[in-house]
Amino acid sequence: MALKTLVVNAGKCTGCRTCEMACSLVHENKCSPQLSRVRVIKWEAQGISVPATCANCTTPYCMLVCPAGAVSVQAETGALIMDESKCIGCRACSTVCPLGQAIYHPEKRVAIKCDLCGGDPACAKFCPSGALEYTTVDQSLMARRRQFYKKVIEGGEH
Amino acid sequence: MYGWNGKRLRVDLTTGKITVESIDAKFRKMWLGGRGFNSALLYQEVGPEIDPFDAENRLIFGVGPLTGTFSPSSGRTTITSKSPLQYPCGFGDANMGGHWGPELKYAGYDQLVIQGKAEKPVYLWIDDDRVEIRDAGHIWGKTLSETDAIIKEELKDPDIHIAAIGPAGENLVRFACVINDVSRAAGRTGMGAVMGSKKLKAVAVRGTRPVNLARPKEFFEECAKVREKMKADIMVQMLYDQGTWLLTMPANYEQGWFCWRNFQAGFHPEADKLRGERHRDHYLAHREGCFACSISCGRFSKIPGGKYAGEKTGGPEYETLTAVGPRLGILDIEAVIHNSLLVNEYGMDSCSLGGAIGWAMDCWEKGLLTSADTGGLSLEWGDQETVDKLIKMIVYREGLGNILAEGSYRSALHFNRGFEYTMTVKGNDMSQDDPRGLGFAFGIGFGTGRRGGDHLQGLPCLELTGQFYPGLVEKILGTAEAESRLSPVKKPEMQKYQEEVKAVGDCLTMCTFSHSWSFAVLPEDMARILSACTGVDYTVEDLLKIGGRIATLERAFWNRLLVGRLEDTVPERFTGEPMPVGPNKGTVFPFEELRPLYYKVRGWDEATGFPLDEVLAEYGLDELVEELAPYRRAYLEKMG
Structure with a gap:
């Protein structure tokens, strides 16, 4: 079976930041946007919000650059796992991440990152609008195509 | 501390003095958070002699124990002050969504109190424990979106949250409001005019501290259960859609x-x-x-x-x-x-x-x-x-x-x-809700509520959407007849129950639509989430009692201004003009029949509309018995 991944449907995001709260609570037992692996970027005056999260890349710069060997791939989920006990806090991973991920725990002073919650990511589970989904890339693209062609068939605006 | 920060930030704009006070366990227990904290402080600090535009009036922002957590729909803020709009000026509060409240919480405070008046326009910059009063001369006159953009640019942080007034607040339009995140308004009772009178253009906040939880696993599970209920809820789905x-x-x-x-x-x-x-x-x-x-x-x-x-x-x-x-x-x-x-x-x-x-x-x-x-x-x-x-x-x-x-x-x-x-x-102007059609419990709230004509005294949707929750109205009020909007049956009791639930929701800063439009969130859910969050165990009875205490104190604020039964009225159109057209053609709202019944269930004196001494005592407001006595006598004289 194809690996699932976190898919971002930016147009659906309501900017509520439930994902931030779910993530921080599940991973850190506290509620704090700063401790959340996913963050919502907001442009209030435009009414636009986008959840920014780790893509768990195929060629993971964070893993390649880590001098402490703290990042490894979890085979079952494809998640890149940060071993906080190995992390030396150099933030090389954040420096090279093209998406601005591999965040920094302000108290522990180590890098922390999305681990897909072991295959049931809380951010997607509690996202009220479907902006964050845990699915395969193929299924998510098929859903978008279906939505597009439904409009074409119905002759509506698109 | 779990849930709360236990801290109040006080800023005196006359002297420029900035202080942090502790909010002790007794105060937290009595008043819970948000609206409760604010109403209690307003009652203590703003006596009947103070005019809304006096430097001595307070403008109070309050959040609660669940603000800034995973608890569903719990990130709101209450703003409280003596209102310049009402006649006579009385109890004012307004409530806003958006993301400002959680930011104040992360900065380490449960409450922000503004007092005094600045000499020239200023704005407040709260960056965790670094608090600064800054010049706002260049923003005075700007609209909400301009203000938001300029301050974010100036402080070089697009992720801060800003509550501000527009030109209406600056010009003391008596119904000016405070808005955060450009368009989330704390609309009613002129809080923006009070802010304008203090020459305070905006409050910008950045907070970096976490909210600590007493029992995080349990808290997560309780919140998750309620979120599942909300997801499956028909009212929630309709509200999302349209x-x-x-x-x-x-x-x-x-x-x-x-x-x-x-x-x-x-x-x-x-x-x-x-x-x-x-x-x-x-x-x-x-x-x-x-x-x-x-x-x-x-x-x-x-x-x-x-x-x-x-x-x-x-x-x-x-x-x-x-x-x-x-x-x-x-x-x-x-x-x-x-x-x-x-x-x-x-x-x-x-x-x-x-x-x-x-x-x-x-x-x-x-x-x-x-x-x-x-x-x-x-x-x-x-x-x-x-x-x-x-x-x-x-x-x-x-x-x-x-x-x-x-x-x-x-x-x-x-x-x-x-x-x-x-x-x-x-x-205070009626919100756009006609009790000749909306419902009689709503009508009681319009006539007797803390703000004046407003639907948010209790938002008693048990009479509007209660029927979508089989057995709920009967369970709470003992009869399904109360489901009918235009039936007088059990409406005083319904209004009392809903205003208590709403007061609790406003303390937790939980959105009213989650518990009193949709009924996906019940008071027992609030109690479980709150207990796991704070480590202080609450029952439904505890919560409703806090709600009742708040409603009673807010009433006492009015009574001290010599406002009571005579001022509990609704516009004549509702009671005297039968609805001329539409599905309720011919209906009038029987306010004078329902008001005494409501007073009875609320424990207010029929003659004056003041809370009875034994009710004050029951809510632990013993000191009010003596305090209100001279005002009651003065009110009886006023009545002749």
Whole structure:
């Protein structure tokens, strides 16, 4: 079976930041946007919000650059796992991440990152609008195509 | 500490002194958070002699133990002050969603108290424990979106959250509001005018601290369970889909409480021009969620073509779309969105703006205002050009606008006529909800509530949507008959129950739509979530008692101003004019029958409308027994 991944449907995001709260609570037992692996970027005056999260890349710069060997791939989920006990806090991973991920725990002073919650990511589970989904890339693209062609068939605006 | 921060930030704008006080366990236990914290502090610190625009008035921002957590829809903020709008000026509070409240929580505070007055315009910058009063000379006069952009640029952080006033607040328009995140308003009772009187343009906040939880695993599970319930809830789903616009069709065609022409009627045959599907399909740019909300009823609208092409704004929601639309005889959806953009940018409460202009149009129709009074303006119902012009005249206090900026009631005082067309209670304009159709528990709240004419005293939706929750109304009130909107059965009891639940929700800063429109969140859910969060165990009874205590204290605030039974009225239109058209044709609201029954269940004295001594004692407000006694005597004298 194809690996699932976190898919971002930016147009659906309501900017509520439930994902931030779910993530921080599940991973850190506290509620704090700063401790959340996913963050919502907001442009209030435009009414636009986008959840920014780790893509768990195929060629993971964070893993390649880590001098402490703290990042490894979890085979079952494809998640890149940060071993906080190995992390030396150099933030090389954040420096090279093209998406601005591999965040920094302000108290522990180590890098922390999305681990897909072991295959049931809380951010997607509690996202009220479907902006964050845990699915395969193929299924998510098929859903978008279906939505597009439904409009074409119905002759509506698109 | 878990849940709360236990800290109050106090800023004196006269002296520039900034202090942090502790909020002790006893205060937390009595008043819970948010609205409770604020009302208690206002009662203590703002006596009856203080005028709303005095330096000594307080402007209080409050959040609660669940603010900024995973608890669903719990990121709101209450702003409390003595209100400049009511007549006489009395208890004011307003509640806003958005993301400002959680940011204050992360900065380490449960409450922010502003007192004194700055000499020249300033704004407050709260960066965790670094708090700074900064010059706002260059922002004074700017609209909400301009203010937000300039401050974010100046502080070099686009992720801070800003609560601000617009030109209406600066110009002391008595129904000016405070808005955060550009379009989330704390609308009612003129909190923005108080802020303007203090020369405080904005409060910008950045917080980096976590909210600690007593029992995090349990807290997560309780919140997750409630979120699942909300996801499956029909009201939540409808609110997500159409926002509060969903109300237009049932309000008009089924229930007859659509606000047409300043409440002249509760029905209009073409109300469907403002139906939710039409907005969703043609004007909805995005759905908006307040902090950690699993409903996301918020709208962001964009006008694709026509005269107002390209305009976009947060909202409007049902109260605004009706206030700046049908209340003024306007059914053009694009005009409605345009007007709501104006009220957001200038920072005004749409309900009281609609109340003021609606009053003037009503008076014009009756010949009570003529062009000699209006400076040549003709005030025909539905004239969008005039409305557009008048909104700006009110904000900048020009001509007739300078009078209407005082609110509808003071406008009637100015001209000494048209009182019967001010749709106000205690001087505060009715929100766009006609008790001749909406329901009788709602009506009791309009007549007796803390703000004056407003639906948010309890939002007693048990009589509106309760029927969608089989067995719920019967379980709470002992009879399913109370499900019927226009039945008087158990309505005083319903209003009491709902105002207590709502007061608790406002302390937790949990959205009323989650627990009293949708009933997905029940008081037992609140108790479980709150207990796991704070480590202090609460029962439903504990919570309802806190709710009752808050309602009682807010009543005492009014009583100290010698406001009681005589001032508990609703506009004559509701009690004296049978609904002329629509599904409730012929209905009047029997306020005088229900009021004494409500007093009885609330424990208020029938003669004066003051809380009885034994009720004060029961709520642990013993010191109020002695304090209120002279005011009760004075009120009896006033009554003759």
